[in-house]
Amino acid sequence: MKTMNQQSRGRFLLDRGASLPLMLPATLLVVVFLVGPFYYMAYTAMTDLSFANPDQKGAFVGLDNFRKLMRDDQIFWSSFWLTIRFVVVSVTIEFVLGFALAWLIWRFIERQRLLTTLLLVPMMLAPVAVGLIWRLLLQGDFGMVTYYLRKLGILSQASAVFSSPGLVMPTIIAIDVWQWTPFVTLIILAGLMSLPKTPFEAATMDGAGPWRQFVDIMLPLLRPIIALVLLLRGIDAFKEFDKVFIMTGGGPGTVSELLSIYAYRVNFKNWNLGYGAAVSFMVYLVVLILCSIFYKAVYWKSSAERQ
Amino acid sequence: MNRSYKILAIGVLACVLIIALTPYVWMLLTSFKGRLDILSPEPRWLFTPTLSNYPAVFIDKDYLPLVFNSLIISLGSTVLSVVIGAPAAYVFARSDFAGKEDLFFFFLTTRMAPPISIAVPLFLFFTTLGLTDTVYAVVIAHTSFNLSLVVWMMRGFFAEIPKEIDEAAMMDGRSRLGAFVRVIVPLAAPGLAATAVLCFILSWNEFLYAFILVAFEGRPLTVGIPGLITPHGTLWGQVAAVAVVATLPILVFTFLVQKHLVRGLTFGAVKG
Numbered sequence: 001m002k003t004m005n006q007q008s009r010g011r012f013l014l015d016r017g018a019s020l021p022l023m024l025p026a027t028l029l030v031v032v033f034l035v036g037p038f039y040y041m042a043y044t045a046m047t048d049l050s051f052a053n054p055d056q057k058g059a060f061v062g063l064d065n066f067r068k069l070m071r072d073d074q075i076f077w078s079s080f081w082l083t084i085r086f087v088v089v090s091v092t093i094e095f096v097l098g099f100a101l102a103w104l105i106w107r108f109i110e111r112q113r114l115l116t117t118l119l120l121v122p123m124m125l126a127p128v129a130v131g132l133i134w135r136l137l138l139q140g141d142f143g144m145v146t147y148y149l150r151k152l153g154i155l156s157q158a159s160a161v162f163s164s165p166g167l168v169m170p171t172i173i174a175i176d177v178w179q180w181t182p183f184v185t186l187i188i189l190a191g192l193m194s195l196p197k198t199p200f201e202a203a204t205m206d207g208a209g210p211w212r213q214f215v216d217i218m219l220p221l222l223r224p225i226i227a228l229v230l231l232l233r234g235i236d237a238f239k240e241f242d243k244v245f246i247m248t249g250g251g252p253g254t255v256s257e258l259l260s261i262y263a264y265r266v267n268f269k270n271w272n273l274g275y276g277a278a279v280s281f282m283v284y285l286v287v288l289i290l291c292s293i294f295y296k297a298v299y300w301k302s303s304a305e306r307q
Numbered sequence: 308m309n310r311s312y313k314i315l316a317i318g319v320l321a322c323v324l325i326i327a328l329t330p331y332v333w334m335l336l337t338s339f340k341g342r343l344d345i346l347s348p349e350p351r352w353l354f355t356p357t358l359s360n361y362p363a364v365f366i367d368k369d370y371l372p373l374v375f376n377s378l379i380i381s382l383g384s385t386v387l388s389v390v391i392g393a394p395a396a397y398v399f400a401r402s403d404f405a406g407k408e409d410l411f412f413f414f415l416t417t418r419m420a421p422p423i424s425i426a427v428p429l430f431l432f433f434t435t436l437g438l439t440d441t442v443y444a445v446v447i448a449h450t451s452f453n454l455s456l457v458v459w460m461m462r463g464f465f466a467e468i469p470k471e472i473d474e475a476a477m478m479d480g481r482s483r484l485g486a487f488v489r490v491i492v493p494l495a496a497p498g499l500a501a502t503a504v505l506c507f508i509l510s511w512n513e514f515l516y517a518f519i520l521v522a523f524e525g526r527p528l529t530v531g532i533p534g535l536i537t538p539h540g541t542l543w544g545q546v547a548a549v550a551v552v553a554t555l556p557i558l559v560f561t562f563l564v565q566k567h568l569v570r571g572l573t574f575g576a577v578k579g
Contacts (some may be wrong), residue, residue: 019402022394022487027410028456029391033451034417037428044428101323108316115320122327122562126512128529129550133334136543142391144333144350155549182327183572190569190577228576239421242514246533260423267427268519280424295412
């Protein structure tokens with residue numbers, strides 16, 4: 001990311017009269033449609049508003065919802081930890097696989113264009129379509145993947161993936177890995193392509209082997225990009241909704257009920273909007289924390305670039 | 308030795324490609340299959356293709372308007388995001404003011420905001436305005452996240468244009484706005500086009516906002532697909548046909564903007 005050159009700072013300012021009108025519409029739109037709703041959510045979270053219960057018209061209850069959430073809500077906590085596990089496991093696998101693939105492409109393939117383009121397909125599909133494709137592939141009676149899994153003896157004859165509680169989350173993670181590994185590959189590959197040649201040449205002259213070069217030169221140089229990939233994937237995985245909603249809807253039972261699906265259920269199935277807002281608020285909070293770490297990482301990178 | 312490593316690497320990558328593409332290919336095939344070919348317990352890779360799934364769902368089940376809704380929503384939010392976002396990005400690239408970087412970060416948080424958190428208040432808000440179940444509600448919701456993509460991506464593209472060009476244009480008697488519209492925007496056109504295509508893709512693929520804000524009239528394709536799934540007797544040929552129409556244009560677009568994709572996906576942090 002390119003920020004302004006230090007020397008030209010102050011020398012070149014937009015005339016005050018021109019920058020305000022250019023800036024205003026964007027800021028206004030964001031304030032009205034995102035900051036407004038955010039405060040409304042924070043307020044609603046402190047009421048007992050419910051569309052299902054006519055007695056609860058939105059009386060102010062202070063922090064009761066949050067207290068209940070923190071102390072008594074077993075489902076909230078189990079879906080919170082489920083989400084954390086989902087994020088950590090899938091992002092880790094995606095990172096390791098994606099890095100390995102990027103390295104293979106970088107090291108061995110000269111004409112990368114077509115290959116990377118084809119690799120991108122899973123990630124550019126609408127997540128809803130991804131969910132549908134896998135639901136079709138994993139159908140119990142006629143799913144193509146189910147058939148081959150049974151042939152290989154991985155899945156027993158009578159069972160189907162999405163109706164076996166023990167298999168649901170690993171499958172969802174595998175599908176997330178299928179969809180998002182190319183993202184890691186693409187960005188790490190861009191990082192590898194931009195690496196300077198000299199440190200590696202110098203290391204080779206000094207007799208450092210490939211492994212030492214990888215650990216001592218390549219990884220440190222790629223660190224900002226690695227941080228960026230992990231955070232972007234982490235934030236997105238934490239918000240995961242579409243695929244899981246289409247494939248399992250959170251079930252069977254609550255086995256795959258990630259946090260955003262739980263929030264959806266409280267808000268739009270139970271119509272318990274006050275409590276639902278408290279749940280939504282917690283989701284937002286985690287994303288906001290991850291987001292500010294991302295921002296720091298980006299700036300860390302651009303300051304490293306300047307040196 | 309080196310040669311055999313290379314062959315091994317190509318083999319591994321070929322396997323990865325097969326894994327990456329087969330599920331989508333299967334969906335494509337399914338959309339051209341008759342009922343019996345789909346329901347066969349043993350997967351049928353070879354079959355007599357039929358085109359009947361497409362008219363069955365788009366004409367008989369009246370899914371054609373959903374394609375137009377998707378188009379209106381994606382185009383609408385793209386145009387709105389670019390028209391509002393590009394000038395703001397230009398200010399970020401050129402101007403310096405107190406709190407600039409904080410405001411910039413603030414734009415990022417809007418992109419990252421979890422839809423499930425913002426959707427309820429937006430839903431109530433649009434209900435008050437009488438806009439639920441219209442494409443307008445979705446256009447505005449999508450603009451709220453696409454806008455920050457435009458601001459983040461275009462700041463980088465504008466910063467790459469030398470400041471001397473603005474100065475020269477203004478020396479020639481153009482106003483600041485005139486210089487921006489007539490000189491800078493044309494110079495940034497390739498970046499702007501890539502950004503617009505990315506906005507279009509994100510909006511076209513989005514599900515949750517649209518799902519919550521529109522129930523029937525303004526439904527885009529992504530919201531229409533789940534409606535075809537029933538606990539028993541789902542017509543998968545038709546589901547696949549809709550999914551193909553919902554994904555094929557995006558894949559074509561992806562190939563067009565591949566050069567700028569890395570930049571767009573990392574909010575301008577990696578040039579690619």
